[in-house]
Amino acid sequence: MKKTYIVDGNSLLFRAYYSTAYTGNLMTTKEGIPTNAIFAFHNLIKKIKALLKEEDHLFVSFDTGKETFRKKEFGDYKAQRAPAPQELVCQMPIARELLDAMNICWDEKEGYEGDDLAGSMAKLAIERGEEVRLYTSDKDFLQLLDLSDNITCEILKKGLTETICYTKANLEELFGLRPDQIVDYKGIAGDSSDNYKGIKGVGDKTAMKLLKEHGHLEDIITYAKSHPENKTNQKFIESEKEALFFKSLATIYTDLDMNADFEKSQYRPYEKSKLSAFYRKYQMNHFISVINKMPGMIDDTTHQLSLFDDDLSFQEEKEIAKNRPTRIISSFSEISDPVGAFYLEANGENENTATLLSFLFATHNCIYQLPLKDAKADTSLSAFLADKNKRLAVYDYKSILVLLSRFSFIKLEGVSFDLLLATYLLNPDVGQRVDSLFLSYDISLNPDLNLAIQICSYTLDLKDKVEEELKKNGQEELFSKVELPLANI
Template sequence: MSEKILLIDGHSILNRAFYGLPDLTNSEGKHTGAVYGFLNILFRILEEEKPQYLTVAFDLHAPTFRHKMYEAYKGTRKPMPEELREQVPLIQEMLTAMGVKIVTMEGYEADDILGTLAGRSEKKGMDVTILSGDRDLLQLATEKVMIRLPRTVRGKTTIEDFHAEQVLEKYQVTPPQIVDLKALMGDSADNIPGIPGVGEKTATKIIAEYGSVENAHEHLEEIKPNRAKESLREHYDLAQLSKALAAINTDSPVEFDYEQAKLGNLYTQGAFLLCKRLEFKNLLGRFDSENAQPQQQLQEFFSCSDLSGCETLFDKAAKQEYVGVSLVAEQGQVFGVGLALDSEEVYFIPVEGLLTENYLCGKLQQLLQKSSHGALTICSMDVKSMLKYVDGEDFGEIFDTGVAAYLLNPLKSSYTYDDIAKEYLNGRLLPSREELLGKMTLEKAWQQSEDGLVNMACYMAYTALVSREPLCEALKETDMWRVYTEIELPLIFTLNSMEKWGIKVKGEELKSYGERLNIRIAELEQLIWKQAGEEFNINSPKQMGIILFEKLGLKGGKKTKTGYSTAADILEKLAPEYPIVKDILEYRQLTKLKSTYADGLEKVIERDGRIHSTFNQTITATGRISSTEPNLQNIPVRMELGRLIRKVFVPEDEYVFLDADYSQIELRVLAHMSGDEKLIQAYREAQDIHRLTASQVFHVPFDQVTPLQRRNAKAVNFGIVYGISSFGLSQDLSITRKEAADYIERYFETYPKIKGFLDELVEQGKKKGYVTTMFGRRRPIPELKSSNFMQRSFGERVAMNSPIQGTAADIIKIAMNRVYKRLKEEGLRSRLVLQVHDELLIETYKEEIEQVSAILEEEMKGAANLSVELEVDMHQGNNWYEAK
């Protein structure tokens, strides 16, 4: 069996990955998506081809013969996008780290090198595979040389394979004739002009019949159609230039040693370290355990499992100025504590013998209480998750590393100790949890990999302590120190209290609600089947698409590879005209209500009869709080049957719910931040903003505005806050794009300073790379620098809406902290139990209703000093439904 060499067109595959896959950036801000895509394509091809030799050829930036020819004809080639250019040295660094042979040569392009090496290798009796996104290389295909062309569509890569036979079959010309084909039809992707008026079909017919451009020119009078004949007559010189540009040099003087190209172990320690630096976590599993331990432990970690030793350790910790702490716990079970007294003295204390869960949690509680006197600061990766296991709420000085890292870069999905160490400890690479424990749960790791668990706990405590100082400096440099200390840190304790209290749920009411849903779902099912004329699976998009768009012939169906799309946005447009679609949308909403809430909530009611949701403050890029396990912020409110689920949430006996909701907070923030006098004045005069906007936009007297005009104006008002486009507004209001554009233009005429403010935000985003809230919270917008139009447009919308939404999020957080603090300071039994976007829910002791109402009014209105007053709507009820 012949040996095989795999030759790769480096720039071409990098370019293919860049345009075919979503852009990625790591925490250093480097673009890495093309490199990641290149590696995935490489690994796939290697697994399929199993070659003995591997070489990647790259173009040099120095001009080649073909560059000079092209520039003489038409000027400079289109420059490479900067986001792609910066990834060329990265992929070359990665390939070098993997021991892959890289070849470049001054004056020659990569395909010249590939053509030369393919020819030499074929003469040596080797099988050759060339991987490239450039169809020019099809001219190199033979029985022994295969060209593989990857195509990426919607993030999925497929690969076409061509020997000489497949080239002839698909293009009706032989591989060498590909050059003549390109000479006539051109190829804009490769800057080959071709001749005017000749497309692929005509060019193929000419070359198939005459064999070459030169022979076709000799038989010029026979060429058909007439347009092609005259074009070849007039532009023969251009055809010859195009042929020269398309022709690959298969005899370039490139020096090449096959021994150096032998394929060895790609998964080296250097490649592992680079994958970590570039944050290619999905690729780390390819490395064996030896390479997955890229460096020695920073220092020796210590374990302490005797009672007297632990007492000494905690006493010593209490006397430190700063101490790093990690609580290793999962699903209510504690396995141990990591304790970093300084950068050299890091301990793990296991739950073992006399060192019980209660003992360790009690010791942590004492440390936290000690910190309340200001002599000690507890540093932890995730303070709130630790507080779950500690009694009480009165704790003092803390430093939350995860929250600090989130503020500095809110675009990441997680803030792990290894990522934080790499970013804030001079690129220090620590083994991640996945490297230490694999996919094991903590309980399984405790049983099978105690060393890994110990190291993880110690790394977490160490990183929390040592990264504190650089994180503090970064927060101050970015002017986010006040956001961190005055909003986010106090919020940890507010959210901890909410999670611990939870909210009471009536189990019987929940079952009854589920039964009501079942009845209505069954009714809708029969109704839909009757209108369809047959029974079908309503939960199957494929079956539903056939019923709606083929059998019933509804207009507006969009067919995809898997069938008709039945996405909500498509059905919502059809619902007003077709009752069956309206019923299907209701069916979908109710079945989701049933599975997510009626059934889902029942599973998470704890022994105390309450649901204890988790409130996340490091998830959203705008700064909003999110709720998970379960998500109590996403309960449907658009339909009455959806709203009714709020009836199952009730206060304890002798308590009621007080619900306070900011009125139009984002529009009020927009009025303040834009400084638009007309909008500010309207709020000061307590006018109906949507009616006023409708009056101005539609040029009708205020008291003659119709309900439809007010609804449309409301869509424009809120749409502006979210950076809506004319296309988006036209979709929302079911009007033409031109009408929507007119609405937006008239809106900006009505409130002239808003347009200037939003434009200024986009400019700020482009210039600085981020926008800020009123309080200084930053929202990075890398999309504004993208070469992709859709990405840039998205970035512009983000630049316009993030400061408004982010400021509103900051205000509600400030209000929560102030309300929580007042309830505590005044010794009240009432407590904050829920936050949903702009709404706070207080479980209020009946004798404290008046006092709590005053606190809510004062603290929510006083959370920010705007040029328009913050308005709060407040309601009382014996369940959440009544209070809302």
Template sequence: MSNGKLMIIDGNSILNRAFYAIQGRTLLSTSDGLYTNAVFGFLNILFKYLEEEKPDYLCVAFDLKAPTFRHKEYEEYKAKRKGMPEELAVQVPVIKDVLDAMNIKRLEYEGYEADDILGSVSLCAEEKGMEVVIVTGDRDSLQLASDRTRIKIPVTRGGRTETDEYNYDTVIEKFGVTPLQLIDVKGLMGDQSDNIPGVPGIGEKTALSLIKEFGSIENLYDNLDSVGKKSVREKLAANREQALLSKKLAAIERNMPELCSIEELRIGQFDEERLYELFKRLEFRSFIEKLNLSKGAGNSKEGLQLKNFRCIEKIEELTELKSDIVSSGEFSIYYLIDKFENFAEKLVGVAITYNSNNNVYIDINSRIGEEDFLKEFSGIFENPGIKKTGHDVKNFITYLKRKNIEFNGLTFDSMIAAYIIDPSRNSYTVSELSESYLNVPVESLERLAGKGKSFTPYGSMPCETISVIAAQHSEMVIRLKEVFERIIRENGQEELYYKIELPLVEVLADMEYWGFKVNIDGLREFSLELEEKINAITEEIYDMAGE
């Protein structure tokens, strides 16, 4: 029976892998230019294996820049390695800050490499009867595989991240030698990346064959005359000391002094407020939602409290609301629409704010019918004399067009304003903009709805859950408008916004509603033309390949 499970992450290896795995045309970065692709990828890998393994203990090992005992043994050790790219180097302190905020123990020791930490901590845990999982991108760690220690190596295949997993038996199945004998194999074949010389002219295939036959480098040299191939025997004879040195360099140290106690590695609680602030600075909104940090972190800030809020559930109440809106002359709106297959959609609810802080939510899903609401409110939507503010209004305008209702009097769209102010943002939800520009936490409707298999339509949520949040969104749209108007004015973007971007909302809604005509026969002809070209190129490729 196991005395708990320890997971050890090879920090530098996984960070390096994540850096090169998430590239694209431009590296992922924050809106102010801080590179974050390696940190983002590292955390995805970390969370993936935490969910899979559910360890009791966790630590991350890092290299230090200082020389190690291997450099003292062999000055040329890792001498040919290029320096870390600056875009990656700036992310190393960032991931360490994140790990500290997650209360995950970091281990780094001068004179040793992360591999040595993996080896020493895993052996310590094994001796305590624990199960050990090592997550690394470095196959050198396969020498640590045992009946109690598994090595997980994330790899990319076909654009997807998969895992190669090894224990004692799987190492033997794949290589034909034991994990410890892999040290001898590397001693013979060397390692270009670490500049371990090995025996010149001895490759992996020959090295594996020799160790399978003789068991170790030492026994190989004791029985050198038994090596059948003369050329191999001569290479070995000429490089005896180099082979033994290479084995020593390839061996992971497993008895490092002054290691922390295993109990210090027990998984604890995140520092949620600190982690939230870090993820907010890094613009990792998906992780904030995944870990539900905004709710906890927001406790230290004053959340939005609706002063005047009511939920409208009867047609009669709409008449009074219409009168109030006409008297006010303007209002903000936040709509909830569920979309289904075949372009079907249903208006679930509408939140409206007028006279600055009067907030209402119209329950169209269960109380007031969709057609009844539209019949009552079409005059309000079509009245150009009533000023309207919203967020991503285009979709609502398109929805109304399908109901033969026009939407007139649009004076401000907070999503469009946020975009021209900061086009580099990854997302423009009301909750995120409220946090960024007003420092006011608001529950995210997008997080509430979820994604994929966990997606919940607004129509399936209790009215008491979404009504207040939708009304908060409506009021925040009003507040954001005041801030964005000032920023647009200071940026000299008034003409861009009011004469180009805002009118374009209605143009795009028209285009989406009407669509555009296509020449079906022309498309078919073009398709046949492309098919002929593809077939011709395919034949040319086969001819060039000699097949």
């Protein structure tokens, strides 16, 4: 059976924001645009889209943020709620932009809430013979289970990872009510989140008990009128109009025309150019680094100039290799240009246990590679690295020092620039992953080429640019007189 997946966009976006904002340190771009909610929302949506088959549909509903028919009918609707924080509000249009980049259909309709769009889409999908899966953190959606036996509702629990799966069959056991009684319950007990008053003096337990006994609010009122002497019944008689009004208001509208959205919501694979452009715009470097691993990815960049095209990246790497041919040497005395970048090629990610393979030095014209077996007998190597006038550029000074500590005769003294350290000062959010760091400079490392040689070469390429950024930011002295010397401790 085909499936239609329906996501409550506002609900999940709010949950994504608050589950990542509690620390007080929001993830932002260099320009200060908050992206913490987008980051978490992206991961949720990606997990859902990964479930789809080609014949399935995926739709995300949103509120417009403007007045709805419920507000017109009840002026105090949600009036008690505090305004959403501005840091979240500014991410709402970005969430829609993200969905466009992910080739996912979304919509909003003036006068209605996202719930009404979701409910109408669910009803249409059922009429089309599809199974429906709802994703939300709003229990109002449970009423939609009454549309069919082929609907499931995944309610997010606290956080972003755990859900409770409700169906028409298990709702009464798990929640205490049938799907068709959800709005009756709200009419009786009220709902503080929506500012529904309910019947004064009738609480949750009484509402549950009476609904089990009588079925629906109207049935309870009919019974109450035939037994007016009971105090509880009297409350239902006195509040009949209000209770029925709030029940009606709590009912999700399911008759919007969603045919166009249904057609647009059929599964579409990711397009590399669209998605990578979004990631770059909002500096989501980790996602860029794993974009090729996303299921259902179409590489539509073959004939475009894009740093994320594998073929182009390979050509660029070959061009760099052509401009800087790698020359294997037996001694550092063969290096004629003393200005350049120094790096170590090692096998292993942990510098404490990695096996050292070779010493690398990139100049503007060449990359020199000294194998370890030759380095042990090269007396010029230690003199070269100990020269304080060299002003070497390196990547990850501290790790290099750890690796070199195995050789008592080698002292690295002439370092004036560390790309990893400088990048961290300029943008701490980039992190220390090699691929993410270089992607922050629009450089894609090629997994088919020697990684150490690429790092050494690009470190030299970026040195002047990054030093200029440090200078512009007033961090030049902090870098050279504080941070860099501390790496040598």
